[in-house]
Amino acid sequence: MNTPKLTDGQRALVDAEQSLFAAACPGAGKTRAMVARFLKRAGEENRRGIALVSFTNTAVEEVRRRCGDRVEVLCAPHFVGTFDAFIHRFIVTPLYVKAFKRKPDYVRSWQDIESTRFRLPDMGRTRSLEFDWFDFSADGRAHLNSDRVPRDFGNAEAHRMLKRRRKEAENAAHNIFWRLVRAGTLSCEAARLMAEFWLNRPEEQNVLAPLLHARFAEVIVDEAQDCGREELRVLRFLRDCGIRIVMVGDMDQSIYEFRQSTPAAVQDFASGLPGRLTLEDNWRSSPAICAFNRSLRSGRLVETARGDRSIVQTPVHLIGFSKPNQIVPAALEVAEQYKLAVEDLMILSYAEATGSKAAGGVPVDDSGSNRVLAIANAGFRLRSRETDAGTRRKAIDQVRRAVLSALTLDIETKHHGFAAICERIGVEPRRLESFAVRLAVGLDATGKTRQAFAAEVRDFLAAVDWGDVPSPDSSTLGRLFRAPPEEVWASVTRSGTVPRIRHSTVHGVKGMEFPGVVLVLPERLKADPTTGRTVLDDWEGGHDTEARRVLYVAGSRAQELLMCAVHRRHIDRVAALLGSKGVPHLRT
Numbered sequence: 001m002n003t004p005k006l007t008d009g010q011r012a013l014v015d016a017e018q019s020l021f022a023a024a025c026p027g028a029g030k031t032r033a034m035v036a037r038f039l040k041r042a043g044e045e046n047r048r049g050i051a052l053v054s055f056t057n058t059a060v061e062e063v064r065r066r067c068g069d070r071v072e073v074l075c076a077p078h079f080v081g082t083f084d085a086f087i088h089r090f091i092v093t094p095l096y097v098k099a100f101k102r103k104p105d106y107v108r109s110w111q112d113i114e115s116t117r118f119r120l121p122d123m124g125r126t127r128s129l130e131f132d133w134f135d136f137s138a139d140g141r142a143h144l145n146s147d148r149v150p151r152d153f154g155n156a157e158a159h160r161m162l163k164r165r166r167k168e169a170e171n172a173a174h175n176i177f178w179r180l181v182r183a184g185t186l187s188c189e190a191a192r193l194m195a196e197f198w199l200n201r202p203e204e205q206n207v208l209a210p211l212l213h214a215r216f217a218e219v220i221v222d223e224a225q226d227c228g229r230e231e232l233r234v235l236r237f238l239r240d241c242g243i244r245i246v247m248v249g250d251m252d253q254s255i256y257e258f259r260q261s262t263p264a265a266v267q268d269f270a271s272g273l274p275g276r277l278t279l280e281d282n283w284r285s286s287p288a289i290c291a292f293n294r295s296l297r298s299g300r301l302v303e304t305a306r307g308d309r310s311i312v313q314t315p316v317h318l319i320g321f322s323k324p325n326q327i328v329p330a331a332l333e334v335a336e337q338y339k340l341a342v343e344d345l346m347i348l349s350y351a352e353a354t355g356s357k358a359a360g361g362v363p364v365d366d367s368g369s370n371r372v373l374a375i376a377n378a379g380f381r382l383r384s385r386e387t388d389a390g391t392r393r394k395a396i397d398q399v400r401r402a403v404l405s406a407l408t409l410d411i412e413t414k415h416h417g418f419a420a421i422c423e424r425i426g427v428e429p430r431r432l433e434s435f436a437v438r439l440a441v442g443l444d445a446t447g448k449t450r451q452a453f454a455a456e457v458r459d460f461l462a463a464v465d466w467g468d469v470p471s472p473d474s475s476t477l478g479r480l481f482r483a484p485p486e487e488v489w490a491s492v493t494r495s496g497t498v499p500r501i502r503h504s505t506v507h508g509v510k511g512m513e514f515p516g517v518v519l520v521l522p523e524r525l526k527a528d529p530t531t532g533r534t535v536l537d538d539w540e541g542g543h544d545t546e547a548r549r550v551l552y553v554a555g556s557r558a559q560e561l562l563m564c565a566v567h568r569r570h571i572d573r574v575a576a577l578l579g580s581k582g583v584p585h586l587r588t
Ligand SMILES: Nc1ncnc2c1ncn2[C@@H]1O[C@H](COP(=O)(O)OP(=O)(O)OP(=O)(O)O)[C@@H](O)[C@H]1O
Pocket: 005, 006, 007, 010, 024, 025, 026, 027, 028, 029, 030, 031, 032, 033, 250, 282, 283, 284, 307, 510, 511, 512, 513, 556
């Protein structure tokens, strides 16, 4: 494998001999330098391992890919994986086994577990309460966060009722939380909380400290700005065990505050490490894009365009729109001027629905509870090359859930995740997963009526032999797989033929890069419930908020061409902002 070129700054990160924090601008080659360090250190240590942890599966895959033919570094004693996987494997599982005498089952999110949607007695005509609306503390106590209760929970009286019965709701959530923990079902959130809880107790510390010290010499943390309270607790513990901590990140790319990642706490931890480095060369983007990044940064780094794109003179393009379907044609016209093709472009938005509308599709979530619709929609998504990995996952999940509902009619599934339910009914999770993909991809809803497609789904399911699991009879299939309502059917089948530019949420493309980015700012901008400010207020006022950092992450994915598609209502403001911050731009 060719060793990639490194700058002096990158080389300093590779060769450092003490715990450190490296602050880097976008495109600084953090991944390149971190992987070089990981390979070097794994080669040096012959007894203890080196761990490289990141926050998303995509980032982890990228690191694995860059390790090339050095496959030995991906095996014990070394570790390359998500921070959650590290916490599961090396902290929570050993302590859980000690406490409960069995291994826990990890599920990705509480949403995968039915009992995390619950009702209080006599709630009337409201939606069920959801775990996602609560913050849990390390002892499982629940705190209802009213900002997360959606408006469509119920009418004004229902919202008042919830306010009055807050304690009752919190107690119910607390009880369900512990029931799930005892049943061995842990979401990533629960596992993080348990890690924090246990790491604060001397008895558990004494069990883990010698194990971890014997296993790891160093832990390298990618995207360190995304560390939340629990991850920082883990890092503090590792450091106290004598393990070297190398953190690499960009504070301005911290966009996970909803799960308590706090840039200030990360800064505080980082300032306690003996070493500090800064990487300010952007190898990814043109000077105009670097200027856009600078206009959104909180001021700690001074970024400079380097490498091949430092001579690209293309300004940032501002595209005004009043209807979302005007965005794609305008963006394609601009891209054409710079010889960029459709596949070079990526539409990015804060909310999935905004980007999806701009690209001309229907959000996966719009399938609602109709299983036939979910299968049709998933088929369009999986067949399309434009669908990003996160949306694919969601689509397959919906189909998997639909199929599972037909196989678990007489079984209590409320407190268990997908893998545990599969185990109970005796179906291999992988078999169900590939069946879900086959079902969605194999049946094409294009040009079919909703009734005809629903009948096809039922026939497909009726023909499967699930071995020991009783196959659902035709009346059950008829009840579970009804034809969806006409209006939604029309919009989903239409979407199958539309999207021409890929789209994703900003959170879905962290760490990635694209020749051209279309950043969409819709008519309705979310106002922060505490400050009342929108992202444009934050940008103008220089407020370092997560909303502003989301814009920064989005813009900084672009290599050559950044297009801001802004609703007409806000376009003058954005143009004035770019002007006042010295960002070369052109209004189209
Ligand atoms: N020393 C170098 N010489 C030439 N190109 C480089 C160098 N270092 C990095 N690059 C290139 O710059 C781009 C950005 O690198 P990389 O993705 O590693 O940055 P990053 O710091 O992880 O970015 P971000 O945090 O914004 O996702 C990549 O295309 C990479 O190949």
